[in-house]
Amino acid sequence: MDDLAEISSLVLELSDLEVALYLCLAAREHCRIDATTDNINDVANELALICTNTFELSCVIIDCSTATSLDEFCSELIPTGAKRSAGPNNADNRVVNVVIAKNFDHVADMIQLQALELMRSKKLSTHNGFLEAPADFLFIPLVMRKSEHDQPTLNFHLNDHLIMSHFHGSRDDFVYLEESNDWLSDGQLSASSVVRKSQVPPQKGHPSIDRKALGKLQQAGSRVTMGADVVRYHQDISVFLRLSRAVAGGISARSNIYFMKLSKLLAALHGIDYLTPSIVALAAKKVFRHRIIVANPEDDRSLQYGSDLKAVAQILSYATPDTILDSVLTLEAPL
Template structure:
């Protein structure tokens, strides 16, 4: 594989395309956040990306408090030809159905806890039970929880910990694949065109990643080199994150494993066979936002040594997870 050519292609990907590619390469899953007005359009964009960029099948689950475990299990199945089973006038034999390569669970936070547990089972064991069969996930499988920005913490904490990365879709990033396919309505088109992508329609067609390219990138991950200084930098970020006064939890062993995996997966996408400090900092901003649980003034640990609760309350006022990550990255010394 021409590593420079891959890096050039990656550089031309949209942020959503890059998030999907990272998950496919690392064989992991993600949370995508979007403003409520854009949620449906982003779901469509992800479907077109799945088809046009990766040549894979997709299924969209529109979750609510009425979504049952049966609905969840059936709605992520597609026909072996890649068509969503919900569009069939006649339901095909069960042997023709399989789990889609990319499952987009819109508003998953609104579903019941039993559905969250089912999603966790699907992510961990790569299979789903329906009333009629047991369906195994395909080799290339990504579960995407598509949520509004204020709803991620409503997901089950164990489910969040199993999800690899999170990404917020900025409205100004646009919906280039939807526009090329002619699926964007007037309101979405005007919003998506605030910043036009620099890649032409013809150029975007050349940005596809086939199974061989994805497999090649996956195989490179274990061979990415860490210097002792960069590895110490990563570990220091983990320690500082865990000890930060505003953090109550979420800096788990699984998060640390995902942290290193993401850094390794990012390197070949940048044409590198080694890890740089900038890749570590970039990975921290994708690994921790959906995991970190902020403390309350009453539970802030310094109260055990006599801190004043009003002073603690003022210190924590307005602090969000992104502030914690920025604070930690500013405190940890970057290796030269």
């Protein structure tokens, strides 16, 4: 079995959250997960179980709030029991592989920027010395949507460094939690805790993804090709999003790089070595949804030339990240 067939066969056995993490770990980029008010705790616990069982990575869930301080945030990044030292290369200062920051949009902007520094440089300076993240470090802001079209706000620069977003709704499944007799959200577990593999029994028959499997997806993605017509379609989506009167910003140069990177990984995930318009459209929804800044009627340029504010507000009343993407993706796709 070749790598593409092996990858596409593996994906069929994974849940949507596992696929999201599979893509991000292969891309060595970070992602954002959106949940609802009812299931955010269950999503956090499911992500932790996926990290420890499917990917065999250490993981921590940090319960954030407006009262979370920088020292509290940094102290949660290191596994329980590890002693800090000032030495930047000390193993005790190693950050866990995956950080799930629940309600991260509630913390101060300064903490979000420190998280960005850790994502970019894999190092973070604290009062107690340096924290160092592993090569396969993954940071996951887990935020709550109050409604289907809600757009929780993160720091602009942090948000721009997240390759994709994924929404896990109340009706979506939880592979590991549903196999357990006790739903973790109903138990008396600490909201902020480190989950280790020894704490959770692996699910029988469930696939395990090691670094070799991640490398195969990464290499398969790099070999994906695209025709000139698909390249044009790819560029048109970015341009139309930038020019949309309903978009005030967020479609950055970095988002275009991520758009291409994720498109190729998704093609490999589907078992093909070329890009199709449908895969490009899927990648657009994953890459741009959390980036789109919806324009305010009072900032519309047409007001400078005599447009009525109420009329502009009525035109833009439909505008949400989802409807904006749907309207842009009505572009005629190449055959």
